[in-house]
Structure formats: structure tokens, C-alpha cells
Amino acid sequence: MSGLEPVLLCCDLDRTLIPTGQAEESPDARARLAHLCAHPAVRLVFVSGRDLRRVLDCIQEWSLPEPDFIIGDVGTTIYARGGQAASVGGEWAHWPAWTNEIAPDWHGLAHDDITHLFSDITAIRPQEANKQGTFKASYYVERSINQHVLDAELHGRLWQQGADARLVWSIDETANLLLLDVLPSSASQLHAMEFLIQHLSFDERRALFAGDSDNDLQALASHINGVLVANAEPSVKERARQLVEAGALEDTLYVARGGFFGMNGNYAAGVLEGVVHFMPEMREYMRLENESDDRVT
Numbered sequence: 001m002s003g004l005e006p007v008l009l010c011c012d013l014d015r016t017l018i019p020t021g022q023a024e025e026s027p028d029a030r031a032r033l034a035h036l037c038a039h040p041a042v043r044l045v046f047v048s049g050r051d052l053r054r055v056l057d058c059i060q061e062w063s064l065p066e067p068d069f070i071i072g073d074v075g076t077t078i079y080a081r082g083g084q085a086a087s088v089g090g091e092w093a094h095w096p097a098w099t100n101e102i103a104p105d106w107h108g109l110a111h112d113d114i115t116h117l118f119s120d121i122t123a124i125r126p127q128e129a130n131k132q133g134t135f136k137a138s139y140y141v142e143r144s145i146n147q148h149v150l151d152a153e154l155h156g157r158l159w160q161q162g163a164d165a166r167l168v169w170s171i172d173e174t175a176n177l178l179l180l181d182v183l184p185s186s187a188s189q190l191h192a193m194e195f196l197i198q199h200l201s202f203d204e205r206r207a208l209f210a211g212d213s214d215n216d217l218q219a220l221a222s223h224i225n226g227v228l229v230a231n232a233e234p235s236v237k238e239r240a241r242q243l244v245e246a247g248a249l250e251d252t253l254y255v256a257r258g259g260f261f262g263m264n265g266n267y268a269a270g271v272l273e274g275v276v277h278f279m280p281e282m283r284e285y286m287r288l289e290n291e292s293d294d295r296v297t
């Protein structure tokens with residue numbers, strides 16, 4: 001055996017592992033991450049708002065390590081490879097245990113029933129097909145709308161159908177639109193990670209989530225060890241610190257600052273820095289081939 005206790009490393013993708021923000025990425029960061037993830041004790045989970053296809057595309061585009069699980073579509077799906085899932089040949093497939101966990105919230109309804117229920121509401125416009133899921137109905141909404149009134153109307157209709165749903169609002173600054181996701185109330189990235197930890201019988205202290213933005217705050221401020229990469233906006237760092245303070249969970253948040261292995265703490269470098277903060281013995285597994293001890297500072 002490897003001698004290492006198993007580790008469950010959960011990472012957001014956009015601007016956490018994928019270096020598409022303004023900040024620079026240290027040249028060695030992703031190579032070190034890949035080295036770490038090659039260790040058999042490390043189970044890697046990607047956590048993203050993206051759907052499966054767009055997660056797989058970015059793995060290829062950015063040469064990311066192959067994950068063991070993908071939590072996609074804002075926490076409404078968990079994908080696993082054959083063996084863990086109802087699939088053959090190592091293809092990615094829905095992990096049915098997760099679907100069974102969240103489906104009851106919608107009381108027998110699924111995506112098409114929700115869009116039918118809202119079909120006469122002209123203030124909301126369905127997003128593209130690849131942004132929809134069985135348990136995710138996503139819309140574009142004009143920013144001028146009275147969000148409070150619309151939210152109440154949608155909730156009212158869902159309640160009449162017995163559906164327990166969560167409405168998640170966000171802003172697409174580029175398109176100047178509001179984005180709305182209608183989800184089962186128990187479907188979240190945090191709950192999906194908790195579910196994985198429980199079903200894989202992981203020691204929760206050996207699990208870690210890394211993220212960068214507002215939509216990662218729920219998981220970052222939870223009882224699960226959280227890492228904010230250094231490239232996160234100052235406002236997100238501030239909010240994360242306030243949240244853990246309010247919940248007396250300061251010990252489970254680490255904000256990367258750089259300096260580790262001479263890297264800057266952005267993106268994958270921040271993830272690695274956080275892994276070592278919570279599990280110092282993992283440092284050994286981040287060295288590149290032929291790297292001598294004296295470079296490890």
C-alpha cells in the first residue's frame with residue numbers, strides 16, 4: 001500500500017484550476033498538481049457549473065488530470081466512471097445514487113414539467129439546451145425586472161405542484177443579463193460533496209474543497225476544509241472570512257498567499273498550498289521528477 005491515508009480533493013474549475021483570470025499562473029503549478037493526483041491515495045473531484053461535455057472539453061484543453069468524479073451542472077449531477085456508475089467501458093455516466101437523493105424534492109417533476117409550468121411567463125427566457133438538465137431549468141432574465149415579484153411568482157407555482165425548489169440568481173456582466181437556475185432544494189455543490197464523502201466512507205478531515213468565487217462560498221464556509229486560491233477577488237476573501245467567523249469555522253478555511261514551492265498561490269498553486277496546509281505530509285508528493293530537496297521551500 002501507499003502508506004497515505006486517502007485524500008478527496010474537490011476543485012472548482014473556472015479560475016481555480018483553469019487559469020483564465022487576470023492573475024498569472026506559476027509555470028509548474030499544474031504539473032505539480034498532476035503529480036500529486038497520480039498518487040493512488042488521491043481521489044480527484046471536479047466541481048463545476050459546467051455540464052459534462054464542457055467539463056471534459058476543458059480537461060483536454062488545459063491538460064488537467066483525469067478526475068474520479070465530476071459534480072456538474074451546479075451540483076445537480078454527479079458523474080462517475082463505469083463500476084461506480086450504471087455504465088460500462090469506463091465511460092462517464094450519471095451516478096444514480098445522487099439522482100435518487102435529489103429527485104424527491106421535485107415531487108415527480110423534471111425539467112420539462114418545470115418549463116411547461118413557467119411557459120406563459122414572458123419575463124424569463126430558457127437558456128441553451130446544453131445548459132439545461134433533468135433537474136436544472138435555467139433561464140435568462142432582463143436586469144430591469146422586479147426580481148422579488150418574479151421570484152415569488154415562480155416559487156408560488158412550484159409550491160402548488162408540491163415541488164421543493166431553490167432559485168439561484170446570478171449576473172452575467174458581459175451579457176448584462178440575470179441568470180436563473182431552478183434546482184431541487186437539496187441539490188448544491190456542498191451537499192453533493194458531503195454525499196460523496198459519506199458514500200465513499202471518507203474521513204471528512206481528509207477531504208478538501210478549493211474554489212475562487214461567490215458561488216463557491218457555501219462550500220468554502222462549511223465544515224469541509226476549504227481553500228481560496230490567491231487569485232480570488234478581495235471581496236470574496238473578505239466574505240469567506242466573515243462567514244467562517246460567523247460559523248466559528250475559521251479552522252476549516254485557508255486563503256492561499258503564495259510562496260509555496262516558489263509559486264504565486266494562484267489557481268493550481270493555491271490548491272496545492274491549501275492541501276499542504278491541511279495535510280502537511282502531502283508535500284512530498286508535489287515534487288517534480290528529479291527535483292532535489294533544496295528546491296523545496
Ligand SMILES: [Mg+2]
Pocket residue numbers: 012013014015016211212213
Ligand atoms: Mg470558479
